[in-house]
Amino acid sequence: xxxxxxxxxxxxRTAVRAGVVVLAATALAACSSTGPATTDRTGIxxxxxxxxxxxxxxxxxxxxxxxxxxxxxxxVVRATPDGELEPLLxxxxxxxxxxxxxTFTLDPDAVFADGSPVEAKDxxxxxxxxxxxxxxxxxxxxxxxxxxxxxDRTVVVTSAAPNSAFLNITSASYMGVVNSDLAAENGATxxxxxASTDTAEQWFLENSAGSGQYVLDSYSEGSExxxxxxxxxxxxxxxxxxxxxxxxxxxxxxxxxxxxxxIDLAMQISFDALDQIExxxxxxxxxxxxxxxxxxxxSPGVAGGEALQDxxxxxxxxxxxxxxxxxxxxxxxxxxxxxxxIPNGFEGSDDLPIPDFDPEGAKALLAEAGYPDGLxxxxxxxxxxxxxVSSNTEMQSIQQSLAxxxxxxxxxxxDFSTWGEQIDxxxxxxxxxxxxxxxxxxxxxxxxFSLIDGSVWAGRARMPVNPEENSLVAAAxxxxxxxxxxxxxxxxxxxxxxxxxxxxxxxxYILASSAxxxxxxxxxxxxxxxTRLTFAD
Amino acid sequence: xxxTAGALPETGPxxxxxxxxxxxxxxxxxxxxxxxRFARPQIVVGAVVVLVWVGVIALAGVLAPHDPFAxxxxxxxxxxxxxxxxxDSLGRDVFSRVLHGARLSLPIxxxxxxxxxxxxxxxxxxxxxxxxxxxxxxxxxxxxxxAFPSILLAMxxxxxxxxxxxxxxxxxxxxxxxxxxxxxxxxxxxxxxREHVLAARAIxxxxxxxxxxxxxxxxxxxxSVNATMDLGSIIILVASLSFLGLGALPPSPEWGxxxxxxxANFYQWWIAAGPGIAMITVVLAVNxxxxxxxxxFDVKNRGR
Numbered sequence: 001x002x003x004x005x006x007x008x009x010x011x012x013r014t015a016v017r018a019g020v021v022v023l024a025a026t027a028l029a030a031c032s033s034t035g036p037a038t039t040d041r042t043g044i045x046x047x048x049x050x051x052x053x054x055x056x057x058x059x060x061x062x063x064x065x066x067x068x069x070x071x072x073x074x075x076v077v078r079a080t081p082d083g084e085l086e087p088l089l090x091x092x093x094x095x096x097x098x099x100x101x102x103t104f105t106l107d108p109d110a111v112f113a114d115g116s117p118v119e120a121k122d123x124x125x126x127x128x129x130x131x132x133x134x135x136x137x138x139x140x141x142x143x144x145x146x147x148x149x150x151x152d153r154t155v156v157v158t159s160a161a162p163n164s165a166f167l168n169i170t171s172a173s174y175m176g177v178v179n180s181d182l183a184a185e186n187g188a189t190x191x192x193x194x195a196s197t198d199t200a201e202q203w204f205l206e207n208s209a210g211s212g213q214y215v216l217d218s219y220s221e222g223s224e225x226x227x228x229x230x231x232x233x234x235x236x237x238x239x240x241x242x243x244x245x246x247x248x249x250x251x252x253x254x255x256x257x258x259x260x261x262x263i264d265l266a267m268q269i270s271f272d273a274l275d276q277i278e279x280x281x282x283x284x285x286x287x288x289x290x291x292x293x294x295x296x297x298x299s300p301g302v303a304g305g306e307a308l309q310d311x312x313x314x315x316x317x318x319x320x321x322x323x324x325x326x327x328x329x330x331x332x333x334x335x336x337x338x339x340x341x342i343p344n345g346f347e348g349s350d351d352l353p354i355p356d357f358d359p360e361g362a363k364a365l366l367a368e369a370g371y372p373d374g375l376x377x378x379x380x381x382x383x384x385x386x387x388x389v390s391s392n393t394e395m396q397s398i399q400q401s402l403a404x405x406x407x408x409x410x411x412x413x414x415d416f417s418t419w420g421e422q423i424d425x426x427x428x429x430x431x432x433x434x435x436x437x438x439x440x441x442x443x444x445x446x447x448x449f450s451l452i453d454g455s456v457w458a459g460r461a462r463m464p465v466n467p468e469e470n471s472l473v474a475a476a477x478x479x480x481x482x483x484x485x486x487x488x489x490x491x492x493x494x495x496x497x498x499x500x501x502x503x504x505x506x507x508x509y510i511l512a513s514s515a516x517x518x519x520x521x522x523x524x525x526x527x528x529x530x531t532r533l534t535f536a537d
Numbered sequence: 538x539x540x541t542a543g544a545l546p547e548t549g550p551x552x553x554x555x556x557x558x559x560x561x562x563x564x565x566x567x568x569x570x571x572x573x574r575f576a577r578p579q580i581v582v583g584a585v586v587v588l589v590w591v592g593v594i595a596l597a598g599v600l601a602p603h604d605p606f607a608x609x610x611x612x613x614x615x616x617x618x619x620x621x622x623x624x625d626s627l628g629r630d631v632f633s634r635v636l637h638g639a640r641l642s643l644p645i646x647x648x649x650x651x652x653x654x655x656x657x658x659x660x661x662x663x664x665x666x667x668x669x670x671x672x673x674x675x676x677x678x679x680x681x682x683x684a685f686p687s688i689l690l691a692m693x694x695x696x697x698x699x700x701x702x703x704x705x706x707x708x709x710x711x712x713x714x715x716x717x718x719x720x721x722x723x724x725x726x727x728x729x730x731r732e733h734v735l736a737a738r739a740i741x742x743x744x745x746x747x748x749x750x751x752x753x754x755x756x757x758x759x760x761s762v763n764a765t766m767d768l769g770s771i772i773i774l775v776a777s778l779s780f781l782g783l784g785a786l787p788p789s790p791e792w793g794x795x796x797x798x799x800x801a802n803f804y805q806w807w808i809a810a811g812p813g814i815a816m817i818t819v820v821l822a823v824n825x826x827x828x829x830x831x832x833x834f835d836v837k838n839r840g841r
Contacts, residue, residue: 252803272613272626276804329612329627383782390801393626396788400607400627411787412700 043242044517044535046528047254047263049385050247053136053420055219056204057176058129061136063386063436063527064225064245066173070526071227071243072113073176073210076104076123076155077167079525083440085167089118089177089211090155099162099478104155104170112179112211113230120149125180127157129190133198137174139447140438142454143477162478168441171525179209213238213531223247239534251385258283258512265513265520267528270388271332274510282515287334288522290509291343292387294330294394294434296321296502301462304378305429312369314499318355319362322401327505329397330389338503340496341435341449341457347442348488353496355503362405374406379430381411382419386434387507394504395432423460432504437524442488446473449501450491461500469494574833583826590819593639601633605790609633613805622811625795626802627788631811634790638812641791643819645702646771649709650764656710657717658753658760664718665725666748676722679715687712688777695783702775702791705784709774713767720763724756758834766827769820776816792816 046067054060057069076090090104110118124147131141144166146158159166169175180190186207188200208216211234214227227243246263248254251270255277258266269285277283298317300308307313327335338344339352366374379399384391392413399409409430414422423431438444451458451466452473458465469491476487495501511520518536523529593600602619603609608628609620616623622631664675682690691708698704728734729752737747776793778784785791792812799809 250801250803252801256803270801272802273804325608385801390626392787392798393801397627399788413782413787414700415782 042240042535043244044240044265044533045244045246045263046265046267047246047248047257048267049249049254050222050225050245051382051384051386051416052221052225054201054204055208055216055225056135056201057174057178057210058126058133058137059135059201060174063434066436066438066525066527067245067530068216068225068227069173069176070212071214071530072208072212072216072230073173073178074110074118074212075171075173075176075525076106077171079168079171079440081521081523083524085171089123093167095164095167099164099166100159102157102159102166104157106153106155108153109234110211111232111234112182112209113215113232114179114182115232116179116181117152118177118179118211119152120155121152122180123147123155123177124149125184125190126178127175129178129188129194129198130174132190132192132194134195136456137172139454139456140169140172140175140444142447161474164477164480164484165441165443168439169444170439172439172444173525174438176210176212179211182209214243217242236531239530243530249385251388251390255512258514261514264517265528265533267512268385268388269510269512270385270390271334271508271510274332277512284511284513284515284517284520286511286520287508288511289345290387290436290507290522291345291524292434292436292509293338293341293343293503293506294386294389294432295341295504296398296430296432297457297461298500298502299427299429299431299461299463300500302427302429305427307371307375307377308429310369311497311499312365313371313375314502316362316365316369316405317402317407318499318502319358319365320402320405320407321355321398321502321504322357322359322404323355323504324357325401326394326397330394331387331505331507335505335507338506340492340503341501342442342445342488342492342495343437344506346437346445348485348492349442351489352492357401359401359404366406371406374408376408376410377430378428379409379411379432380414380419380422380428381432382416383413384416384434388510389434389505389507391432398432398504427460427462436527439525443473443477446476446488446491446495450495451498451500457500463498463500466494466498575829577829577832579825580829580833583822583824583829586818586822587826590639590643590822593636594643597636597640601630601636603630603633605629605634605637606788613802613808615805616807623805623807625798625808626805629788631795631808634795635792635811635815638790638792638795639815639819641702641785641789642772642775642793642816645706646768646775649706649713649771649775650768652710653713654717654760654764657714657719658721658756660714661718661721661723662725662748662753662756665722666729666744666752672722675718679718682712682715683719685712688774691774691778692781692783695778700783700786702779702785702789705775705778708778708783709771713771716767717760717763720760721753721756724759725752728752728755762827762830762834765823765830768823768827772816772820772823776812 050064051062052064053062057073074089077085078088080086089106089110091107093104095102106118106120112118127147130137143159143161143163144157145160148156150156183200186200186203189198205219213230213233215230217226217228219225224247225245229238229241248257251268252273254266255269255273257263298308298314299305323337327333336344337354339354342349381391381395395411399411402409446452447455449457450469451463452470453465472487472491476484479487509522513520516535518534519532521529521532609630610628612624612626612628614620614624620630624630660675664672690712694708694711695705734747734751737751775784779791779793780797785794792815795812796809802808
């Protein structure tokens with residue numbers, strides 16, 4: 001009996017020793033694969049908290065997806081940093097007088113990574129698939145009634161109603177062109193019943209089928225996406241032999257790994273940590289304005305959100321948020337307030353009302369709505385670190401300020417995949433998430449956030465469509481110039497009045513990378529444009 | 538070597554002749570003498586620290602200088618006289634949160650242990666006493682549960698139940714009971730062959746009555762020592778689950794959740810250091826206490 005214990009102890013010690021050896025080996029392996037720069041760096045490692053919902057371009061919708069999609073696929077046109085369009089797969093394009101028909105002529109040199117030419121049928125197939133899969137990016141195809149390849153190089157798109165935004169929309173990374181023969185061989189289809197018959201999502205986790213500078217090498221969820229250069233790329237040679245997007249969940253870990261040289265570029269550093277590295281000559285940092293925003297979304301039609309059906313309650317919540325405190329707590333003050341789901345600086349955003357913290361007014365509104373003693377709401381949100389903001393900090397700060405007007409928020413952070421599944425099935429009465437632009441046209445915000453047919457958030461909030469918004473969006477798409485800007489502003493005001501999407505902050509963005517890198521950027525359609533990024537020397 | 542000394546070399550605390558053969562048989566000794574065996578530095582230090590924490594739990598509202606949920610001045614302030622452990626990203630006083638956090642972390646760990654012991658003891662006693670297929674079924678269930686690393690299984694259970702301290706608590710009980718089931722079963726197997734049990738059987742006592750009156754009480758000492766030793770692990774497990782987002786929900790000042798907050802502000806080390814220090818002191822203290830008690834009772838039949 002007395003010998004039993006020492007034996008057990010010995011065993012435990014051996015186990016500990018084995019564990020230490022394994023750890024050390026792992027550490028060594030990690031160092032050798034991702035260690036600090038050797039003299040001849042050709043691969044880049046990007047650290048970010050990933051939010052990938054799918055690597056199937058026609059099903060994906062996420063910030064990381066924008067980087068991935070634009071690295072391995074190409075759109076017909078691309079948006080420059082100024083929001084102008086320039087040729088990519090298409091060498092020319094035109095719209096008819098009333099913006100109901102668009103003709104794209106493809107570059108004859110363009111080839112997919114497998115060497116086959118990029119043809120008009122691939123473009124038509126890819127866009128129809130976006131539409132017919134009815135996935136998250138299908139809103140880009142709203143109102144499109146026909147996509148046809150009239151010959152190998154010509155694609156003609158028709159829209160039932162005028163759609164002056166369509167050319168801008170085609171620059172969105174989700175509208176990239178897929179090698180249709182290859183994808184179809186692996187279960188993809190663009191047929192009308194694609195939503196139920198397409199079986200390629202799994203295949204896309206291991207394969208890419210694009211014409212971009214890179215091809216998918218491997219993807220391991222929660223760990224990394226590895227891209228390698230497309231050897232048969234038809235345009236300018238890619239700047240890197242490989243691109244690794246490494247999952248580094250929190251902002252401080254990103255900063256630490258950047259300092260150690262484990263990653264070359266960190267995408268979500270927090271402002272609280274910024275002054276730690278400002279004197280570090282091995283790193284380059286810059287703070288730029290962004291079109292990103294973080295928002296609270298109220299879903300009156302979801303179980304548990306009944307109180308929110310009264311717009312006064314939603315208004316009160318908007319007035320009960322102490323924006324300055326939240327912006328201080330999350331971004332050390334580096335952000336702006338924003339009116340509604342249109343980021344500051346986008347067409348039509350200029351004259352919209354900016355929300356103000358008014359606890360007394362909020363309490364009065366709540367009392368008027370029948371809640372003199374306040375109310376309790378469940379707020380479920382994904383745990384994320386986006387644009388340097390930790391969702392836990394953001395929501396606790398909002399919870400603190402809403403408590404002052406008698407609104408108790410029960411916070412429940414969940415992981416991203418759970419959130420993604422639940423938000424479109426059972427929904428959440430109150431949630432918080434973020435948005436980065438997909439293309440340079442303001443219409444995306446109405447199509448995504450307003451109460452019109454097909455809008456993502458009208459569906460999630462279980463709100464009836466507002467016919468006025470519907471017709472205004474249609475009107476705007478037939479307009480141009482100042483007239484359209486005015487309509488966009490009018491729509492923005494209606495969205496503000498709906499009080500479904502409550503932007504918390506339009507954050508400034510930190511560009512942080514190793515000093516060896518040049519051209520770090522914030523890109524409207526690509527999030528991070530890899531073609532502008534190079535190793536210096 | 539005398540017979541008495543040789544017969545009782547290790548069992549009694551004094552190792553002397555004529556002293557009790559089992560730890561529970563010394564009830565005839567005066568209280569003062571019985572207490573003397575507990576006067577070991579480990580036990581004293583452990584007990585004092587644990588008592589201090591019990592005091593904190595009772596008086597957290599009075600001791601905490603600030604509201605643990607509200608901003609109390611600037612954010613991310615380093616430790617100072619005003620804010621002993623500094624403030625966090627929302628300007629909350631970390632020291633006050635640590636004190637209030639003790640009210641969550643410690644009672645939950647104790648409750649989890651108590652419930653695990655209760656469930657495990659019943660299962661172990663039934664298995665050991667009745668034997669046969671009952672034993673086989675119960676013990677295989679326990680074996681299967683113990684085959685998984687406890688943190689992994691607890692994470693899985695907590696994830697399935699959804700976040701929240703209650704669910705984390707249930708998850709811990711779900712992974713911890715088999716330890717006591719096995720321990721108690723081992724005890725029962727040896728105790729049930731003793732003369733006093735055979736005698737009870739001979740006079741026709743029912744099996745449940747024998748189990749309740751003559752068997753279970755004798756297996757309690759090793760269980761309670763083991764429970765004390767496990768308390769530290771449970772405190773860490775509760776905090777781990779919260780750290781991973783499977784336990785306490787924000788803005789709860791549960792220690793693990795506070796360390797998560799600290800991880801988001803890595804360069805403001807004090808946010809995580811406060812709850813970390815608290816956890817170290819309390820876990821060390823209960824481990825001292827557990828080790829000390831084990832030495833006193835010399836329980837060799839640890840169940841794991």
